[in-house]
Amino acid sequence: MNEDIKSFTISIYTENNIGLLNRISAIFQRRHINIESLTTSQSEIDGVNRFVIVVNMTETNANKIVKQIEKQVETIRAYYHTEEETIFTESCMFKIKSDLLFNEPQIQNIIKDSNTTIVTVNKEFFVLEKSGRRNEIESLRRDLNAFGIMQFVRSGRIAVTKEEMKITELLTEFNNQ
Amino acid sequence: MKTQAANKKEMTDKTLRITGSEAIVRSLMAEGVDILYGYPGGAIMPVYDELFKFQDQIHHVLTRHEQGAAHAAQGYARISGKVGVAMATSGPGATNLITGIADAQIDSTPLVCITGQVFSHLLGSDAFQETDIVGISTPVTKWNCQVTKAEDIPAAIAKAFYIARSGRPGPVLVDITKDAQVTEFDFNYKKCEGVRSYNPIPKTSQDAVNAAAALINNAKKPMIVWGQGVILGEAEAELKEVIEKAGIPAAWTILGASALSTSHPLNIGMVGMHGNYAPNKLTNECDVLIAIGMRFDDRVTGRLDAYAKQAKIIHFDIDPAEIDKNVKTDVAVLGNSKESLAMLVEALNENSHESWLQEFKDLYAIEFDKVIKGDLHPTKEGLTMGEVLKQINIETEGNAAIVSDVGQHQMIACRYADFNVTKSNITSGGLGTMGFALPAAIGAKMAAPEREVVAIIGDGGYQMNIQELGTIFQQKAAVKIVVLNNEFLGMVRQWQQLFFDKRYASTEMTNPNFVAIAEGYYIKARKVTKREELAEAVKEMIQSKESYFLEVCVEKEDNVFPMIPSGASVSDVRLS
């Protein structure tokens, strides 16, 4: 029974708690599951945090891990979704020498064609920012790499699910228990 | 001096302006704590100063090591069902608690551990005796937190007790900085009644119960395996009703032991690596396996892909994360065992399975012949661990609480002890912590002074927390201590014999004069080397009103059977 390893997006709604990140990452660590990316932010509900974690694993394990995450006292709810069930994006930034912008006209075409935003330009460098799928970001990086990149950084994935989350309902239910 | 009741009233009537450390002690008292175990040090001294003032209302037991405090708190919790409390200073005091906390986590024991911490302005600076105990304890606690402000103390402690005892119980740790302990604030205690993100008891679905009952009602060869969930849910009576109404042979995991009397005709014994022959073998013959409050530990299941593959699996548990974790279930029934089993009883048909039960009896007869007879009625010269247990059964009439350590003697104790009273098998199951029994027995005895508490310990594990003899002496805790001395780390030696060609690497022990050591602590002590002395010595021990130490020199190279070799299937359980 060799189950396929797939990419899953795990979404976790939590109380805002200092130690929780530790607890959650330990659950992955114990099973030797590499976290591809992890993002945490405010969610749609005031005072409730949302983690978005991308991991590669079997669905059986995703199911077990989500239950172990949900078991943590400060977790409100955890879900896993496949790529098809989410809408997701990543963003990235490039810092590049300014003279290239003027000396290499190619760069301006790359920026235009890829829908990349120029965040700032000064005498020494300019900064680009782009959001999109991983392959778009990767191809942009390859294109720009030919000219030399001073700094590159890419964020983790953020994702919303197609399915409704109903966290507010859940919280009222908890409150009324 | 005020009475506890007067104090409680005073607390609820008005707020008091007190220090954080007094608030800690008052919070504990508000939670009904009358005994706690611990060890003082710099970062927790203000709390000890308050414990001194309140000593007529709350009894602090000074153990001889913080590990002893944690295990004593566990023993207290396991025999009483109440939350055990342990306290330690920062740094080494706190880290010394960790083994006990990890043990409580894996065995679902409710503990509240309170640790002192350095002043909050020193946090993160590698201050004297600073350790990140919240970070260290995170993977082994149900919940933990650090408090840096006095006014946050009552709510943190209230939440700690609520989380420790609710749902599937577990250990929690509250780390309190010294500045929070010494600051004054307006104290007011409110018990915690819920945590928004935490749902301790999932609702039991009537549909799930009906589905389970339908499978059971149609089963020809049903078998129950219950675990500690029955004891933690106080569902012993409901379990018995289920078993009797549907006539189902029922086996137990180590931590489930004593929930149903060992003499009950449908009690078919223990499952697992050193469990009984019949329930292990017939796990792979039953048509419906009903798991109740147990978690399919690998020591229970053996090789998973050869475990009960023929059976429909029904799993009753309070913890959704246990469902399908190790064994895929056909019907999962979530919820508190007391409620879910009561619902199950209603939906079951009266039934009996005589010929199926006979299969268990037939296999028992084989096990008796090959193993039990030699263990309990030996004809060879050397003493067996089993015959010591038999004598203890006789003298205590199966009413003692047995606190066992880890190793061969533990398996023998769990296999052969008679249990007529629930919450009577106190042992380190999931973690297998040597050194558990001596301190745990202290906690158990102090929680239930009316009960006979007998610790069964190997010569190895005894020396891991032997310092707790000091606690026994100082507290006058009438614990009966039996050391089964085989001059080996017996269980490891057994594996070396069976799987490492008898290469006894570092398992032979040159032991001290145990009797002299016990006597050094002014504990009555006796050593038995011959069978003729055994019965009388056990009798003397049980009749003693005070603590008593009994060393029994047993056969050095006996093995514990049955045994499922690691990685083998339950069907391959060996008798020799």
Ligand SMILES: Cc1ncc(C[n+]2csc(CCOP(=O)(O)OP(=O)(O)O)c2C)c(N)n1
């Ligand atoms: C703290 C700890 N260290 C090591 C072990 C591994 N271990 C399991 S059983 C055992 C031998 C126990 O020997 P003893 O206490 O003499 O009991 P016996 O098996 O001889 O009855 C050991 C070393 C353990 N369970 N716990």
